[in-house]
Amino acid sequence: MEYRILGNTALKLSTITYGAFAIGGNMWGGNEKKDSIDAIHASLDNGVTSIDTAPFYGFGLSEEMIGEALKGKDRSKVQLLTKFGLVWDGSNKGKGEFFFEAENEGKTIPVFKFTSKENIIKELEESLKRLKTDYIDLLQLHWPDATTPISETMEALELLIRQGKIRAGGVSNYTLDQMHEAQKTIALASDQVSYSMLNREIEKDLIPYAIENNIGIIAYSPMERGLLTGKYFKEGKLKNSDHRNGYFSQFDLEKVKTFLEKITPVAESKNASLSQLVLRWTTLQKGITIVLAGARNAEQALANAQAMSFDLSHEELAFINSALSEI
Structure with a gap:
């Protein structure tokens, strides 16, 4: 495993970070609690020290399952990344x-984006x-x-840093203009954005800006929610x-x-799966932290961690x- 400093912070995160969206179950066809906790443990046992989640x-x-999974673990050796601003209750x-x-247990639940200072403080305590x-x-x-004014949201993050309740503050899904506005109030640690082989829009302006301003980029959906594993084309059925x-x-x-068929020999030459090849390619892209x-x-979880066990040459990349380019 490799570990990288996030932007202008002192946080050293595992290059492959455990993404905990799917284990929440909602929007993913449910979950199995034991399997989810086993996945977290397997990640930690194989060098993945960082876990990204959200109240939603x-x-x-x-969040509750992560808390349970970390019981008895050395907290100082795990980096917890969570979020705020989606309200459903x-x-x-x-x-x-x-x-x-959103659908949850047969019920339809309205979800709102709400990032007032008061709500951020409330959500943090719940997390x-x-x-x-x-x-x-x-x-x-x-x-x-x-x-909510961006300045109000950023002021709340600054307050929580001063109070020692958070080590760093970042954003997700922010555009370049929104980053510019936020930077007037706080030196952002990171922007978590969708990025994959099939979605490289941020390479045009967001990544150059992040590099210039020492802001970390956290890439989510690198597998395009499983599409780039290739399994969908073999199984094809989802709940x-x-x-x-x-x-x-x-x-x-x-x-x-067709693209996945073309790159399969590269994966095979590394004794790796398509998923591992896609993950490794993503970690090697400019500006991706x-x-x-x-x-x-x-x-x-083990397979994800092992994506860092091989490298890709300039020719392979x-x-x-x-x-x-042919997609």
């Missing part, structure tokens, strides 16, 4: 920006309780909220409640399938990029 993942369930009292309706810790290593805004049924429709699936990889069981 499973409506608190993901009505505590926003009609404020904020409506986002979407600390669920995670069974007294500080968060990186607290991130989950999605921009058009109803009806799985959001990926609609998500995958944005891609030219035939071209994606760490890469999130989800796992629902110990086997998947050029071959992959050439094949990508």
Whole structure:
């Protein structure tokens, strides 16, 4: 495993970071608690020291399971990354920006983006309780909220850093303009954004800005929610409640399938899976600090960690990029 410093902070994170969205269950067709906790343990046992989660993942369930999984572990050797700003329980009292309706246990739940100072402080305390810790290593805004001034949100992060409740403050899903505005109040640690072989838009302006300003980039959905594993083309069936049924429709699936077939020999030459090859490629892209990889069981977690066990030559990277250009 490699470890990288996040932006302008003192945080040293594992290049492959455990992404805990799927173990929350909601939007992923459910989950198995034992398998989820085993996945976290397997990650820690194989060099993955950083875990990224959010209150919204499973409506608190993901954070709770992480807290349970870390019981008895040395907290100083684990970096906890969580978020704030998605509210679903009505505590926003009609404020904020409506986002979407989520399904949970057969119920439809309205979710709002709400990043007021008061709400951030409230959410942090709830996360600390669920995670069974007294500080968060990186607290991130989950999605921009058009109803709250960016300066107010950033001031809340500054306050929490001064209080010692968080070690660093970052954002997720921020555009370049929003980053510029946030930087007027706080030196951001990072921006967590969607990035994959099939989604490289941030290379145009966000990554150059992040490099110039020493801001970390945390890449999420590097596997495009499982599409780049290749399994979808062999199995093809997802549970009806799985959001990926609609998500995958944005891609030219035939071209994606052809691309994966082209790069499979590279993976085989490394004794690696397609998933591991895709993860390793992502970690080697300019400006990418760490890469999130989800796992629902110990086997998947081990495979993710082992993606850092091999390297890719300039020639191999050029071959992959050439094949990508044909999608």
